[in-house]
Every structure is written in C-alpha cells, then in structure tokens.
Amino acid sequence: MSEWVKIFSPATVSNVGPGFDVLGFAIDQPGDELTVRKNNTGKFHIVNETEISLPLDPEKNVASVAVKAMLDALNVQQGFDIVFTRKIYPGSGIGSSAASSVGAVFGANELLGQPFLRKDMVRFAMEGERLACGSAHADNTAPAMMGGFTLVQSYNPLTICPIPSPSNLFCTVVHPEIEVKTADARKILKKDITLRAAITQWGNLAGLIAGLMQNDFTLIASSLKDVIVEPVRSILIPKFNDVQKAALDAGALGCSISGSGPSIFALSNQQEIADKIAKLMQEIFLSVNIGSKVFVSQVNPVGVRVMERG
C-alpha cells in the first residue's frame, strides 16, 4: 500500500443554468493539489505551501474535517499529514472548499486500501462543506468526486446521479477580482417565486439533462437558461450582462453564474470558441479596470485523481 499520494482535485461549476442547487460539473483547470501521507501521531497535520491563507487548525480546515468524518464511519484512528501545494482561490464560486475536502478524502481512502467507492465518499466531503458554509451541500463535492455532470436528485436519502455528457464540451470560467460574499448572494434570493417561472426553469433543466445525455447541442443551448436565480444574483456582478452577451455572440451554448459568483462560466462545443470567449471576458472586465483570472478546459470526466504515489 502507498505511504503517500499526491492528488489533483478539480474546481467545479455548480448551479449550472436552470439547475440551481442540484446540477454541477467538474472542470480540468484550476484545481487543488495536495499530498496526503499517513503519520503515527493519530492526529491531523495541515501544511500550507501555497500563497493562499488556509486554516492550519485541523478542526477548522475542511480537508481534515472531511477525512475525520470518513475515519469515524470506518471506526478507525489514523493520523494524516495533508500538504497543500496548489489551491483554488477561495470565494470565487468554483468549489474551492469542495476541492479540498474531496481531495483529502480521496487521498486518505487510497492510503486506507480503498474501503469506499467514489459515490460513497461524497457524504464525507460534504462535512467539509458544512464547515465552510454551514450546510452540507453536495453540488460541488459530487462532481469533484465523480467527474462530469452530476445531479443531486435528493438529499434525504442522498441520491447523486452521474449525467453522461458529450465528450467535446469546453468550459470557460472567468473569475473577476471582486468579492461577492456568499451571505449576500444568499440574502438577495427571493424565498417565493412564481409558478410560471418555476415551470420555465424545470422545463429548461429537463431539456438540459436530455440534451447532455443525447449529445444534442441545440437542445443544450436552448435549455441552458436560468430565469430565477441569475436575474437576481447577476446584479452583484459588474458587467455580467455584457460578458454573457459576448459569450453567446461568440458561439457559447450558454453562459451563467458559477456557484454563487462572482465567477461566470460559458460552455462551448469547440476549444476555439472557448478560448475566444476567455479573451472577450477578460477584455470586458479590463474595460472597467477589474482584473480577472480565466480558465479554459474540457469538462473533466473523471473528477479527483491520483497524480503520483510513493
């Protein structure tokens, strides 16, 4: 059995268009890189080799909290060193905390002889989300763990469905350097919506699922629309409408808010379109003196993975 594993754990886009709170997908870049190693102290030891500030207290770090949940389920006492060497920027809306929780749980599972399947580890990673945002949601942890598109059909019991999708699906994600507090993004949501809007939304989500499963890009494009959350939350993201229009004009299948923002994602069926959109997105933010990071990658069909072991 390995003594250590180096893990790549991907960023994820949640709240995909009409799939608020239920649909997410994994991307190939950016991602966390972390090394997990057994130790003999019976305790967690967090090491941060990135430039991003991370909690070193194992009770406050999502990675160790998630691994602890797994150890409890196994009724095992085991210490681990968790060394972060690359970290998705927190608060960007692309599943930074989920990537850490998922990466650590997946790594520890490797070192313990794989007692769990991927789908069974989502619930442990969700304990990291509970620490990070107060509720154990799965819309980032599920795709980070399982890859591709995942639907959280129900929380009680936890039912996660992988949704097959076209192999040539490219994602552009832009992270403008502004802060949108998750608390604000939540507060701004309306508690009540019209039945009429909800019907439009669930027709679109059903169309998106069918389109993904049938490789029907026309259907994906006509369904990738959020009439409920995006109109409300987009007001927190400067230039959102311009960015979305530019992406659609350039040939994107769809473009919406990633997670609770401020990141914005676009899906395309050609790498060249995805690259072009990346350039346009950055230009639009630059025009109002907002810097941004932008990432182009295929939808990641695998999810978290071992990069190296020893």
Place this chain on the structure above:
Amino acid sequence: MSEWVKIFSPATVSNVGPGFDVLGFAIDQPGDELTVRKNNTGKFHIVNETEISLPLDPEKNVASVAVKAMLDALNVQQGFDIVFTRKIYPGSGIGSSAASSVGAVFGANELLGQPFLRKDMVRFAMEGERLACGSAHADNTAPAMMGGFTLVQSYNPLTICPIPSPSNLFCTVVHPEIEVKTADARKILKKDITLRAAITQWGNLAGLIAGLMQNDFTLIASSLKDVIVEPVRSILIPKFNDVQKAALDAGALGCSISGSGPSIFALSNQQEIADKIAKLMQEIFLSVNIGSKVFVSQVNPVGVRVMERG
C-alpha cells in the same frame, strides 16, 4: 394514395409527477378511433357514431379545427369527413381532446401524401387544444402524436423532445366517475411557490428524465414525486391519498394525478403489478360508492397510428 384511413389515437398522461406542464406520455388504452375521408364539398363533415356527445359544428370540434390549421399552413382547400367510432371520455384528465385533434391531423396528413413529419404536426393539433381549453398547450398533443414520453422544453419556439424510456413500463389509469372542472383545478393552483419546493421539484424532474433515459427504475421511483401541484389538486379527488398509498404499497414506481384529474395514474415495471393496482384502485373508489373505469397498458412507444386504410 388512400381514400380513407381509420386511426387509433391514444390517451395521454400529462403533468407527469414533477413534470407539471412539461412532461407527458402516451398509453395504449383507451384511445379514440376515427375514420378520416376526403370529400368533394370543400367542407368538414363531422359524424359521431359514439355514445358520447360531441360538437358536430366543424368550427366547434377540435378535430376539424386542428385539421383546418394544417390546411391553412399548406394553403390547401380540402373537405374531409371525420367519423368518430370510439371516444375517450371527455373531462377525465387523460387527453381526450388531444387524442381527437391528433388523430384527425394525422389522418388528414396521410390522405394528403404525408406533407408533414409527426413532430411538425403537433402545432396543428395544439389549435384543437386552444379551442378546448383556451390555451394551445402541447403536453397531451405531443405524446399522442409522437408516442412515448415527451418533454415540452419551450413554447417559444416550440421545442419538443422525445425522452427514451424503458420498454417494460406499464401504466394503470383509473378514472373515477366524478367531475373535476378544469377551471376549478386551475383556480386552486397557487400563483406563487417557495423556491425551496421548486428546487425539490426540478431535482425530481431532472432525476426522472435521467432515470427514464437510463432504464434506472430506482431513480424513476425516487423521482416520481410532485411536491407542488399534487398536494393542492389532490383535495379535489376523493380518496386520492388512499389510492396513491395502495399503488405504492403494491409496488408502483410512482402514482399521481393525470392531467388536471380526476384520473390517477400509476407506473410499474411489471404487468402483474399494474393489474393488481387496477383492482385496488377500483376497490377503494367502490368503498365510497364511486364507480370507476380503469385501464392497464404499456407506455405506447409509437403514438397515433393507422389501423386500416382503403
């Protein structure tokens, strides 16, 4: 080219569980039977050989109104005799008017040399629905025309997606002999719903679509739940909760209101279960002195079809 065609046009279940207003499916029984024949008068002539009262005025009969819409699109003047020999009971919630519109349009299209594909004829049949209920909805006409499960992803533009489904899917439909006025069933709906309930509903609909397309009966069963419309409308249907519980206890994948009621449908993956549910449903209604008709059939994969031609 044929001079006449005899058509079978199936009943349909709309508002399938979480798919209110967007998802429907065709069944094999009951259905309309009608003969369509060209005449030389340039006019419509409706003949009713059933025991059910039907409008004979071509401007008030959904069948002729729907065919007229097709003729207008073709810019053709042609008279037709439309002879009804069997008719789904109107107002039962299983797409009686849609079956007539779809059957007549499909028959006329055959006699005109098939100028239209099935998917392109839905919009003509919808004109029959507009006459019948004031709005041109497609959730019964689409499955009656195309067979199987169909999703109305959008009305503008009209986008209808066939949803592949398992071949061994059996439907029990019970029509209790009480009247629920569509107007009442509409009036009782709330205009506003909570975002929380809507998320549950669209997670379920997405799960149902994925379950149907992947032949995953466990997922179908966990997703075939309507938390928004059924709790409101079911109060108009005596013994609804008992019927639903009996169906689920007997092994149904799901059980909910068909259309706007009062019919109730259950889906099962075995003929024996569907038959058993039929018996239980009738017994429950009989226990409160309500007679009922009950139908068991496979989900109809074809939709409207020619029975005979000459």
